[in-house]
Amino acid sequence: MKTINSTPKADGFRMPAEWEQHQGCVMIFPERADSWxxxxxxxxxxxxxxxxxxxxxxSVTVCAxxxxxxxxxxxxxxxxxxxxxxxxxxxxxxxxxTFVTNGSEIRGINWGFNAWGGLVDGLYFPWDxxxxxxxxxxxxxxxxxxxxxxxxxxxxxxxVDGEGTCITTEACLLSAGRNPDLSKxxxxxxxxxxxxxxxxxxxxxxxxxxxxxQHVDNICAxxxxxxxxxxxxxxxxxxxxEYSRSCLEILENSTDAxxxxxxxxxxxxxxxxxxxxxxxxxxDTMNFKPTRxxxxxxxxxxxxxxxxxxxxxxxxxxxxxxxxxxxxxxxxFPERKIIxxxxxxxxxxxxxxxxxxxQIPL
Amino acid sequence: MKTINSTPKADGFRMPAEWEQHQGCVMIFPERADSWxxxxxxxxxxxxxxxxxxxxxxSVTVCAxxxxxxxxxxxxxxxxxxxxxxxxxxxxxxxxxTFVTNGSEIRGINWGFNAWGGLVDGLYFPWDxxxxxxxxxxxxxxxxxxxxxxxxxxxxxxxVDGEGTCITTEACLLSAGRNPDLSKxxxxxxxxxxxxxxxxxxxxxxxxxxxxxQHVDNICAxxxxxxxxxxxxxxxxxxxxEYSRSCLEILENSTDAxxxxxxxxxxxxxxxxxxxxxxxxxxDTMNFKPTRxxxxxxxxxxxxxxxxxxxxxxxxxxxxxxxxxxxxxxxxFPERKIIxxxxxxxxxxxxxxxxxxxQIPL
Numbered sequence: 017m018k019t020i021n022s023t024p025k026a027d028g029f030r031m032p033a034e035w036e037q038h039q040g041c042v043m044i045f046p047e048r049a050d051s052w053x054x055x056x057x058x059x060x061x062x063x064x065x066x067x068x069x070x071x072x073x074x075s076v077t078v079c080a081x082x083x084x085x086x087x088x089x090x091x092x093x094x095x096x097x098x099x100x101x102x103x104x105x106x107x108x109x110x111x112x113x114t115f116v117t118n119g120s121e122i123r124g125i126n127w128g129f130n131a132w133g134g135l136v137d138g139l140y141f142p143w144d145x146x147x148x149x150x151x152x153x154x155x156x157x158x159x160x161x162x163x164x165x166x167x168x169x170x171x172x173x174x175x176v177d178g179e180g181t182c183i184t185t186e187a188c189l190l191s192a193g194r195n196p197d198l199s200k201x202x203x204x205x206x207x208x209x210x211x212x213x214x215x216x217x218x219x220x221x222x223x224x225x226x227x228x229x230q231h232v233d234n235i236c237a238x239x240x241x242x243x244x245x246x247x248x249x250x251x252x253x254x255x256x257x258e259y260s261r262s263c264l265e266i267l268e269n270s271t272d273a274x275x276x277x278x279x280x281x282x283x284x285x286x287x288x289x290x291x292x293x294x295x296x297x298x299x300d301t302m303n304f305k306p307t308r309x310x311x312x313x314x315x316x317x318x319x320x321x322x323x324x325x326x327x328x329x330x331x332x333x334x335x336x337x338x339x340x341x342x343x344x345x346x347x348x349f350p351e352r353k354i355i356x357x358x359x360x361x362x363x364x365x366x367x368x369x370x371x372x373x374x375q376i377p378l
Numbered sequence: 379m380k381t382i383n384s385t386p387k388a389d390g391f392r393m394p395a396e397w398e399q400h401q402g403c404v405m406i407f408p409e410r411a412d413s414w415x416x417x418x419x420x421x422x423x424x425x426x427x428x429x430x431x432x433x434x435x436x437s438v439t440v441c442a443x444x445x446x447x448x449x450x451x452x453x454x455x456x457x458x459x460x461x462x463x464x465x466x467x468x469x470x471x472x473x474x475x476t477f478v479t480n481g482s483e484i485r486g487i488n489w490g491f492n493a494w495g496g497l498v499d500g501l502y503f504p505w506d507x508x509x510x511x512x513x514x515x516x517x518x519x520x521x522x523x524x525x526x527x528x529x530x531x532x533x534x535x536x537x538v539d540g541e542g543t544c545i546t547t548e549a550c551l552l553s554a555g556r557n558p559d560l561s562k563x564x565x566x567x568x569x570x571x572x573x574x575x576x577x578x579x580x581x582x583x584x585x586x587x588x589x590x591x592q593h594v595d596n597i598c599a600x601x602x603x604x605x606x607x608x609x610x611x612x613x614x615x616x617x618x619x620e621y622s623r624s625c626l627e628i629l630e631n632s633t634d635a636x637x638x639x640x641x642x643x644x645x646x647x648x649x650x651x652x653x654x655x656x657x658x659x660x661x662d663t664m665n666f667k668p669t670r671x672x673x674x675x676x677x678x679x680x681x682x683x684x685x686x687x688x689x690x691x692x693x694x695x696x697x698x699x700x701x702x703x704x705x706x707x708x709x710x711f712p713e714r715k716i717i718x719x720x721x722x723x724x725x726x727x728x729x730x731x732x733x734x735x736x737q738i739p740l
Contacts (some may be wrong), residue, residue, distance in 0.1 A: 018456040082507065085514060093379040098517050101462050102444040145444065152447060155460050348495040 017155040018083045019163050020123065023209040029116035029123055030212035033119070033178030033238060034261045034323045035349075038074045038266040038375045039122075042153060043067055045080035045088040045098075046372075050140070051365045053298035056084075058361040063106070064091050066322070066329055066362075066369055069355040073093045073326025077156070079103060100315035101152055102145045102265065104131070107367060109233065110170035112374035113150040113161065116212065122377055124154035125162045125210055125230070127169040133193025134168070139227060139366070140302065157376060167206050168194040172371050174211065177238045180211040180273025187221045187230040194229075215273035219266055221259040223247060226315035233370045234317045236263060239348045242272050247275050248282035256285065283344055286335030289316040294363060308364070320368030321345065322375075328352050331359030331368045379517040381525050382485065391478035391485055392574035395540030395600060397711075401484075402437035402687065402739045404515060405429055407450040407460075408468035408734075409443060409575040411592075412502070412669045413727045415660030420723040425468070426453050428684070428724075429729055430631075431717040433457045435688025439518070441465060441511070442583070463514055464507045466493070469729060471595065472532035474736035475512040475523065478574065484739055486516035487524045487572055489531040494590045495555025499655055501589060501728070519738060527589055529568050530556040534593040534733050536573065539600045542635025544575040549583045549592040551684040555591065556591075578633035583621040585609060587678035595732045596679045598625060601643070601710045605636050609679045610644035618647065643708055648697030651678040657726060670726070682730030683707065690714050693721030693730045 024030065027343060046052045052059040067076045071093055079101035080088035088098045103111075110132075113124030131138035146166075154161040173188045188194070189203055191356045198206075203217050222230025235247045246263055249256050267280045293310035301307065318341040321330035328349050332338045338356065346354045362368055384394065399458045405425060408414045413419040433455055441463035442450035450460045466474075472494075473521075475486030491509045493500035509527075509621035516523040535550045550556070551565055564616050566578050584592025597609045608625055629642045663669065680703040685693035692712050694700045700718065708716045724730055 017451070017459065082510075085510065089379070089513065089517065097379065097520055098460065098514075100464060100514055148447065151451065152462055155451065158459060167501075 018160040019160070020160050024116040024123065024125065024162060024298060025209045025212040027118065029118045030178065031114055031116050032377045033176060034375055035296050036178055036242065037378045038325055039378045040075035040077060040376045041070050041322070042108045042112045042374045042376065043076060043078045043372055044103050044106040044108050045078055045084050046365065047081060047084050049300035051105055052362065058298070059365055060087070060091060061358060062359060063372060064093070064363045065357050066372065067096050068093045069327060069329045069357065070324045070373065073324050099156065101149060102142060103149055104143050104146045105110065106365070107146075107172070107371055108374040109172045109371045111146045111149050112153050112171065114144060114171050114210070115159070115375070115377050117377045120204050123160045123162060124150060124157070126150035126154070126165050128165045128167055128171065129195065130168050132170065133191060136193030137191070137229070140194060143289055162210065164206065164210060169206070170228065170231065171374060172228060172233040172367070173230050174207065175237050176211055176213060177241050177272060179241050180213050181215045181217065182207050182211055183217045183219065183232050183236055183238070184242070185219045185232045186223045186232050186237070188228065188232070188335070191229045194252065213273060217266065217270045219263045221262065223315040223317050224254070224256040224259060225313045225365055234315055234320050234368070235260070236267070237319050239298060241274075242276035243279045243281065243348070245281045245283040245319055247285050247342070249285050249317045254288070262337040281348060283318050284337050285318070286316050286333045286337045289314045289333055289363065291362070291364060314363050315366070316363055317368070320370040322369050322373045323349070323352070326353060327355045329355045329357060329369050331362070332356040333360060333363070334358065379520070380522040381459070382522050386478040386487065386524060386684060387571045387574040389480065391480045392540065393478050393538050394739045395538060396737055397602065398532060398540055399655045399697055399740045400436045401740045402439060402738045403432050403684070404474045404736045404738065405438060405440045405471045405734055406465050406468040406470050407442035407446050409438055409446050409726065410467050410660035412664040413467055415657060415723065415726060420660070421727055422449070422453060424719060424721060424723045425734060426455070427719050428734065429458045429572065430455045431689060431691045431719060432684065432700070432735065433684045435686050454732045461518065465511055466502060466505050466508045468727070469534075469733050470736040471534045471733045473511050474515050474533065476533050476572070477521070477737070477739050479739045485522045485524060486512060486528050488516070490510035490529055491532065492530050492555065493533065494684060498555030499553070499591070499611045507639050516703055523573065526568065526572060531568070532590065532593065533736060534590060534595040534729070536569065537599050538573055538575060539603045539634060541603050542575050543579065544569050544573055545579045545581065545594050545600070545606070546596055547581045547584045547592050547594045547597070550590060550594070554590045573633060579628065579632045581625045583624065585677045585679050586618040586621060587675045589728055596677055596682050596730070597622070598629070599681050599683070603636070605637035605641045605643065607643045607645040607681055607706070607710065609647050609681045611647050616650070623682070641708060642705060645680050646679070646699050648678050648695045648699045651676045651695055651722070651725065653726060673707055676725050677728070678719060678725055679730070681705075682732040684731050684735045685711070685714070688715060689717045691731050693724070694718040695722060695725070696720065733736045
């Protein structure tokens with residue numbers, strides 16, 4: 017593995033859209049007991065379902081700690097590769113490399129990671145093992161690496177169409193805990209150089225109560241060039257309403273990098289999902305404080321799906337909105353199977369299916 | 379990765395000879411301070427030279443602990459892949475899988491590993507991480523696995539010609555610390571079924587002071603079908619003389635699996651190599667005792683070379699015998715480059731170049 021001291025744009029590499037062909041997907045086996053109930057037992061079953069669903073159409077590599085390697089190997093389908101790799105938690109989207117391609121070679125980008133806000137409003141400490149994963153994964157997959165470790169960014173905070181457009185949120189990228197010394201223009205320049213995009217659409221907010229400072233991948237995702245799904249509620253009393261409405265307005269008044277107006281499909285949210293006292297009892301404390309309190313609202317959203325080569329793996333919440341959400345995705349991805357996974361045990365950790373996966377382009 | 383409940387022989391798989399084409403080689407980054415001087419610093423430089431030499435003609439994967447990953451990545455050539463994998467020490471030959479092939483697919487064998495003798499005369503405790511490596515490596519390389527974990531064997535204790543013949547030593551395979559409940563015939567049967575051989579040549583001993591209970595890979599190695607090199611001394615006062623003489627007698631009176639008489643090339647040993655007081659001072663103690671004492675004889679032997687696709691990587695000891703040893707190997711491997719590595723810092727750990735490498739056939 018070689019570290020490359022230029023930028024993807026300078027070298028003619030770009031981040032492809034998620035629907036372009038993958039060689040595979042990376043996930044991380046969950047184990048931290050202050051993120052996941054019962055030391056991870058419940059979440060691990062859900063992660064295995066996600067891995068199995070993805071493995072139907074592309075190869076899946078699951079990273080597990082030395083301690084959890086045997087459990088991961090036993091629980092995961094044979095078709096999934098399990099490798100030992102240390103991490104602080106299990107969010108492959110956010111700290112696996114963002115891969116870029118020039119059509120014949122892929123390379124990884126190592127962004128800096130500080131647990132979604134570092135000492136300002138980060139979610140745990142330390143985050144050193146997470147932050148080393150991008151390099152280790154480039155090494156594992158034999159790709160060279162662009163090192164942008166001094167720029168803090170999580171993979172879940174960006175979405176691209178592979179044709180020059182990036183969508184992100186101000187709430188996250190302009191947060192005080194990431195790159196406070198960089199102007200919005202300077203941050204844009206990182207995205208332009210690294211993702212090789214020339215149009216960045218800035219949404220203001222993401223999902224209410226999303227503790228990542230409102231990653232875009234929970235509120236809005238490209239489904240094809242110039243078409244997105246947007247998490248939506250019709251309940252004007254829900255704080256989410258104003259967030260989503262603002263996104264809609266921005267998107268409907270935006271063109272993409274190629275000058276196309278953007279079509280927005282409203283993907284209606286489930287009724288607010290809150291954590292129960294029993295679920296909270298299954299979580300360890302952090303710094304002598306509970307990590308969740310009973311009744312706390314979780315950032316449930318159907319937008320947090322993963323597009324594999326043959327399927328769209330989407331979260332279900334046991335809510336009546338599950339079915340219309342599935343039907344909309346089926347309509348938008350007619351050539352892919354829609355695979356729903358009951359995702360409450362992933363959601364409790366603070367994210368969902370897109371957050372725990374990272375595609376590796378061909 | 380799937381675990382297969384039959385035997386390689388039953389499935390038509392065999393262990394190829396080391397000179398057959400490899401897809402690559404596995405090594406482990408050394409770090410334990412009671413095996414390697416100065417917490418591994420000296421050995422790591424030598425391991426990097428070995429990896430670099432092998433990487434000239436086949437891909438090399440080096441396993442490093444999370445703690446050492448960054449050091450390994452920095453020190454190893456870019457062409458070498460470094461992956462995180464926990465181990466108790468750095469002997470890839472002995473606990474990486476033995477790979478078998480049917481010509482179109484390879485599979486790994488997981489032998490049981492107990493640190494060269496378990497609680498009887500093993501060299502360290504515990505050995506749990508080493509013992510998991512074969513499974514992890516099969517997973518990493520996407521090969522299915524034969525699980526013979528209940529049978530204790532190290533890769534360094536066997537050599538094959540790929541044509542049905544195995545050479546091993548009684549001192550090791552019949553030792554009290556490995557499979558004391560199995561008869562010699564039962565042990566032979568494991569070798570027959572797992573390696574798919576039908577002739578086993580039993581040498582009595584290996585190299586004097588070899589703390590592996592005298593692995594064959596330090597005393598005798600196939601260089602082509604029906605031809606071996608044998609570590610040799612002409613000094614009749616050296617205890618090694620009787621060991622080597624006995625091997626010679628056995629080999630010269632043996633035919634291989636195909637009925638061919640075996641040609642033996644004497645590969646003359648360096649003068650006895652002993653560890654200095656200064657070198658001992660660089661080693662941590664184990665169980666409150668020194669791991670080496672000044673003047674202790676080390677098991678130096680030129681037989682402990684690795685055959686890569688394009689080269690033979692052999693140890694040098696700074697002894698006049700280095701040159702004739704190199705010349706003999708050059709004569710026996712006319713199509714391969716001979717790459718000598720000053721190997722004293724590997725030898726101090728208790729083995730040599732063959733011990734720290736494991737080939738993966740095509």
